[in-house]
Amino acid sequence: MDDRRRLLQQKGCIVWITGLSGSGKSTVAFAMDRILNSMAKVSYVLDGDKIREGLCKDLGFSAEDRRENIRRVGETAALFADAGLIAVVSFISPYKRDRDIVRELVPTGNFIEVFMDVPLEVCEERDAKGLYKLARQGVIKAFTGIDDPYEKPVNPEIVIKAVNEHGACYSPDEMARIIIHHLSEKGFLSDRVDGWNLPQNPGFVSRQDPLVGPNPPELRSYPGEAEAGVSSKAGLSRSGETSKFYGRGPDRNFATELASAGEMSGTPPTSAWSGQQAWMDAL
Ligand SMILES: Nc1ncnc2c1ncn2[C@@H]1O[C@H](COP(=O)(O)OS(=O)(=O)O)[C@@H](OP(=O)(O)O)[C@H]1O
Numbered sequence: 493m494d495d496r497r498r499l500l501q502q503k504g505c506i507v508w509i510t511g512l513s514g515s516g517k518s519t520v521a522f523a524m525d526r527i528l529n530s531m532a533k534v535s536y537v538l539d540g541d542k543i544r545e546g547l548c549k550d551l552g553f554s555a556e557d558r559r560e561n562i563r564r565v566g567e568t569a570a571l572f573a574d575a576g577l578i579a580v581v582s583f584i585s586p587y588k589r590d591r592d593i594v595r596e597l598v599p600t601g602n603f604i605e606v607f608m609d610v611p612l613e614v615c616e617e618r619d620a621k622g623l624y625k626l627a628r629q630g631v632i633k634a635f636t637g638i639d640d641p642y643e644k645p646v647n648p649e650i651v652i653k654a655v656n657e658h659g660a661c662y663s664p665d666e667m668a669r670i671i672i673h674h675l676s677e678k679g680f681l682s683d684r685v686d687g688w689n690l691p692q693n694p695g696f697v698s699r700q701d702p703l704v705g706p707n708p709p710e711l712r713s714y715p716g717e718a719e720a721g722v723s724s725k726a727g728l729s730r731s732g733e734t735s736k737f738y739g740r741g742p743d744r745n746f747a748t749e750l751a752s753a754g755e756m757s758g759t760p761p762t763s764a765w766s767g768q769q770a771w772m773d774a775l
């Protein structure tokens with residue numbers, strides 16, 4: 493397990509995004525995937541729409557089928573996490589018990605529940621697929637939020653609201669950054685345990701984490717997060733607190749790091765790549 497963490501320079505986990513249809517689950521999941529990949533972090537999105545075309549195409553939307561849907565996806569995500577990937581899962585997953593069962597499949601702390609706290613009226617107004625209209629007309633039965641229940645998470649790691657305190661919508665990247673910031677704070681984007689480097693393979697030079705930087709890390713704050721209107725168990729932006737993260741210098745901040753990661757999309761970041769190059773040179 494430590495070998496894999498050292499190899500990938502990250503710790504596997506499940507980011508479980510739950511919320512009503514139209515709450516933005518897929519949007520934030522794919523934005524996360526894109527940003528993480530541009531940071532040379534390995535993630536994979538398991539999205540409801542796609543999985544229901546394959547792995548779960550035999551399932552419908554009865555309570556029993558939804559439970560089986562979440563069970564299969566949960567087991568798959570747990571395997572990905574065990575392999576060291578950041579498994580990003582975007583399913584309505586309306587039942588608390590089913591989500592809690594998945595939480596138990598991975599080591600404590602490695603399940604990050606993200607609640608898209610978007611009111612039904614907003615999702616219905618968006619109605620990107622026209623399904624709410626059909627549900628209201630009775631054409632689609634047992635539609636979540638209309639005539640089928642959605643059980644809100646009780647104590648999710650992260651809550652993303654529809655709008656910030658100024659009433660503005662979040663962009664996909666803003667929502668993704670909130671989650672990536674949490675992953676960084678919890679050490680999922682690093683090979684370090686408790687802030688210290690693991691022993692290195694001979695010839696393997698650890699690459700710098702674009703967010704976390706070298707040891708010993710210095711505590712820094714990202715002012716923008718305080719206005720993000722989100723909360724997390726990590727204390728991220730809860731009740732307007734200034735959030736903290738570990739960075740590498742006064743001239744860099746979280747937003748800058750992510751922005752530059754975005755700009756590098758498709759090109760391996762130099763600092764991230766140097767370790768792999770050194771390792772290959774040593775062969
Ligand atoms: N009855 C009913 N209720 C809810 N959703 C429905 C239903 N019928 C079809 N759809 C479409 O299926 C998508 C949800 O699939 P999920 O696998 O995420 O659902 S669940 O977790 O098993 O409840 C959901 O996609 P998203 O909008 O991406 O959430 C809908 O487009």
Ligand SMILES: Nc1ncnc2c1ncn2[C@@H]1O[C@H](COP(=O)(O)OP(=O)(O)O)[C@@H](O)[C@H]1O
Pocket residue numbers: 511512513514515516517518519520582618620654661662663664
């Ligand atoms: N933060 C946001 N603000 C405004 N619209 C959004 C936001 N996030 C997503 N959307 C839009 O809402 C619709 C549903 O988003 P989607 O990600 O497909 O939701 P879900 O996967 O939860 O069904 C899409 O048209 C998307 O562009």
